[in-house]
Amino acid sequence: MTGMPDSNIVIETRQLTKRYGSLLVLDHIDEVIHEGEKVAIIGPSGSGKSTFLRCLNCMEDPTEGAVYFDGVNIADMRVDINKHREHIGMVFQSFNLFNNKTVLQNIMLAPVYLGVRRLRIAKLKALFSKKAKEKLAQMNTSEAAIKAQARENALKLLRRIGLEDKADKYPSTLSGGQKQRIAIVRALAMNPRVMLFDEPTSALDPEMVGEVLDLIRQLAKDGMTMVIVTHEMGFAREVADRILFMDGGIIAEQGTPAEIFDSPKNERTKQFLKAVL
């Protein structure tokens, strides 16, 4: 994957470093995620893999270094991070569905809010300039239309995962597997360029792991760019184009699944794989 042209880079970290006090969690990591790539991050607990993932959308602010998303350094505090996070989907270990909202509201909340706000800002600008007025005319939409479209899209996504009958249910009535699939769909509703999965199956009962992995597999097949922190080695091997093995805050070894799982070169990788496989 290294021979790809630069225009295909989705996320690039340069000298990404994260410290908690004196504890060095990420140690000057340079890494590139390309368009359409499926990257799995494995490694022992405490190796910094979740922190690395969370730095990719600045959920954790890096202590040093840069994170380029679409060519913009989103680690820069002056950048409006919200604008970029829209395009980076994130799925959490503990699902984090909004407990006070129904399934449908969970999915619609961000698209509707952001769409309506964009429209209102355009309307406001149109009061002052002619150019903005033309732009507003081009948008050719209304708040009602935005809501209707978001609703339609949400229902379509729910249908895809076979949960449209749960649209008006609250998250507390759902199983873990259902919650996680809805969380994935909630991220998809924003049409992200890349999806970050933070141990998406670690909090699930064993019999529900399959349905979530199936959905992620589908996304992979559809060509979604993904970064997955996981303990499911079999899944990582099957879905990923590239495996990153992290240990002690650095990417100790990386390569294709075959390289990492069948002939690891790094001593720590060997130890880790021996322990988990």
Place this chain on the structure above:
Amino acid sequence: MNKTNPFLKKHWIDILVVAAIAALAVLFAVNVYYQFNFAKKWDLFVYYFIENDGYTRLITGMKNTALIAVFGLLIGFAIGTLIAVLRVIPPYKKLTRYAHKVCTVYVAIFRGTPIVVQLLVGYYILFPIMHVSLSPVNACIAIFGFNSGAYISEIMRGGINSVDAGQLEAARAVGLPFSVAMLKVVVPQAFKNILPTLGNEFIALVKETAVVGYVGAVDITKCFQDLGSNSYEYMIPYLVMALIYIVIVATIAALVKLMERRLARSDRHA
């Protein structure tokens, strides 16, 4: 007579104690009744209360107490939520750190001085200086609002902390700004958690309004004070006043309890 009642057999000592206390209470009541010339006092109270327009004033007083407590709570809730949300913003920016300081000072001032002092300073000094002319009742609403805002901010902060941090993260992850994530996702959940505590805050507020007479607002307390001083007879007005407060507070407490049970049930069924 070998068939004794089992209830009597088991509880005779309790019954004896209750009977003794009741007898003492009756004795005391009779004593008071004659010694303090209760009948005359009652007649006087009835005269001032019914025939001298005491009851219309009481209605105004109750209305004012309710106005000050209810709107005080609403304003307090708005201010308290604002302060609590401001205080949980991570202090990366200079502006945030200043906002934190302002909030801390605000809370320290309003929790660190008696409400009577706040009323006096506000109504007689600060409002006139700022050329704000409010009626006594409106001034009380404002000051009680500011005051309970300080207390509710602490309650709300606890409520916000009780909501799983993942909720905020998930909202931020889809691109919602901090303020929106807070107001649409975190605060509604926090609000549900602190509803019973807010009910208790409301009860406290109702009781605290008893001091608004200091700035000339007529509430329940003021109204009975005046009734007492008009008739030169305080005993019955004050007892009736206490009774009215107990009934009001007990009613609100019952409502809060009902609400708590409802919430617990909706948690189970969700």
